[in-house]
Amino acid sequence: MGVFVVRRVIISIFTLLAATFVVYLLVVNSGDPLEELYPIPNADQREAAIEGRIELLGLDQPVLQRYVGWLSGAAGCLVGACDLGQSIEQQEVTTLLAQAMASTIRLVTAATFLAIIFGVTVGIVSALRQYTGFDYVVTFLAFLFFSLPIFWVAVLLKEFGAIRLNDWLADPGIPLWVTVALAVVAAAVWQAVLGGAARRRLVVAAVAAAATAGVLVYLDAVEWFARPALGPVLVVFISLGWALGITFLVSGLRNLRVLYASLAATAGGLIGATLLAGPLRDPSWLLIGLCTVGLIALGVVAGVLLGGLDRPQAVRAAVFSALLTGATVFTDYVLVAFSGYSDRVNGRIVKTIGSGTPNFTGTFWEVWLDRSASLVLPTAALILISFATYTRYTRASMLEVLNMDYVRTARAKGLTERTVTVRHAFRNALIPVTTLAAFDFGAVIGGAVITETVFGWSGMGQLFVTGLRNVDPNPVMGFFVVTAVLVVLFNLVADILYAYLDPRIRLS
Template structure:
């Protein structure tokens, strides 16, 4: 493994070196950085400005010498002394890039994680329901999302996902027509997803329709959208449901030891949240991190003590169940702060421009809501295309694996369909998806350039765009350097992950 990583790092280094040289040459020939100075009427001022620009960008040096100078400064990043030059406005690129990275990576990371989780999940269900109505609907939507121009999607999201939604939240009533429409949609989706014979489909559709209609009527009656909250009862119910669901996926509900470990961890997380309630009213990220580590530790201990011979499964299930229970508690606190946050932003809770409200201050939960709601629309815009691709990749890979001999052998041995799908098929189906994840991360950063423009984010996309428009090479090279390094790192992580997903792969 060490030899493999070292070899890949060396290859990646020379790949980055060649790529940066090509981009630097292209940027050097993209235009004249002195062009805007030729319009200065005063000749003396013009000459002084041109001389200053030439000295700033080292334009009096040969191209190769300029590149080597930039490369020397970039190499300083390895020892914490980055020098990526200055913009034509004499601003330090390293400082600008550091500020922009925080904004862009927050957006790109959220979009990538959600796209992977949703896309892989829907892709697996689509493969298991091959040639059903659900499969056809997912396939249609995947191709539709993939073909949508991201700038057009972003504009529609601003109109309907922010402006009109904020207007509706001012008086959030649910019309009867909307309740009927969502009820019918839920009935169609659930019966298609669960499948079965006609009788089972009708029962599923009826239960889904009744549950959806009752939920919407209840939420409208209590004005939940004006004052959203989960409440202690719902938090407990959802947390216990997580424990049961994770146990079912990891080992099956017949394995009581795993179930008891998951339930014990969830109980510990809920009790801990009640004990720490005064602290959680206005915590810090350090407290949230310590709580998360506490849940992980509780899950490991519960799985080890209660798991018996199935300790590895029990520990995994317990940790996952505890973390999801913690996320449920976290969500409850966020929703509880919604009303106060809405009052502070005059009811415009979904931001249309920027990565947050300027000069906003408040409790931890209000600040989190401010930053999260600013992420909603640009994240959705970035998710759609990636989601469609993950669905198609996962479906195709899962169908291929399900037809393998070892899967048929597992079924012939009498293993349950859940065990065959989760333990045998799912891991191998993830290998091509993992390859795409490494490539998609760089593509999402490229898409963020357009998304940031539409939503007014001051991130790496704005830095890159301004550098191109102003024929300013240093910001463009800074953007490219960060993007290229991230793509190389993710490709390396994908290669290492192969060995975990399929032990037959030997990286050495």
């Protein structure tokens, strides 16, 4: 493993050197960086500005010498002395990158993570329900989303996902026809997902429609959308539901040791949230991080103590149950802060432009809401494109694995369909998806250039476009280096994950 990683790092270094040289040549030959200075009417000022620009960018040197100078400064990043030069506005590129990376990485990470979660889940269900109505609908939507131009999707989201949604939130109410339509959609989705005989489908559809309509009517009656919150009772029920669901996926509900470990981790998380209710009203990221570490430790302890012979499964189930319990509590605090935040921003919750409200201050939860509200639209735009890709790849990979001999053997041994799917098929089906995720991360950053432009984000995309427009090589090279290093790093992680997902793979 160590030899493999070292060899891949060495190959990646030479690849980056060749790529940076080609990109540098393309940027410096894409235009005249002095063009904007020629119209200066005063001759002395014009000559002084041109001389300053030539000295700043080293335009009096050969291109190869300028590249070597830039490369020597970039190599200093390996020892903590990073020097990526200055922009034509005489700003340090490292400072510009530090400011831009925070916005772009936040956007790309959220979009990639959510696209993987939803895309893989829907892809698996689509494979298990092959050639059903659900499969056909998912296939149609996947091809539709994949073919949509991201800038057009972004404009539609600004109109229907922000402007009209904010207008509705000012006086939220659910008309009867919307309740009926959502109930019908829920009935169609759930009966397609669960499948079965016609009678079972009718029962599932009726229950799903009734439950959806009942929940919507109740939420509308109590004006939940104006003052949202989960409350302690709902937090407990949702957390217990997570514990049961995770146990079912990991080992099945008949494995009582794993179930007890999950329930114990959930109970411990709820008790901890109650004891920390005071500090959690306005916490810090340090406290949130410590709580996350504590939940993981709680899950490990519960799994070790209660897991018995099924200790590895119990640890996994307990850790996920504890983390999801923490996420439920986190969501409750966010919803409680929603009403106060809405008043402070005059009801314009979802932002159409910018990465946050300028100079906004408030509690931890209000600041988090402000940052998250700015993420909604650009993240949704990026998710729609990536979601389609992950769905199709996961479906195809899952279908291929389900038809393999070892899966048929597992079924012949009498294993349940859940065990066959989760333990035997799902893990191997993730190998192509892992490869896709590594490549998609770089593609999402490229797509974020357009997304940031549409939504007015001050991120790496804007830095890149501005550098190209001004024939300013240093910011463009800074963007390229960060993107290239992230792509190489994610591909290396993907290669290492192969050996974990499939023990037959050996890295050497």
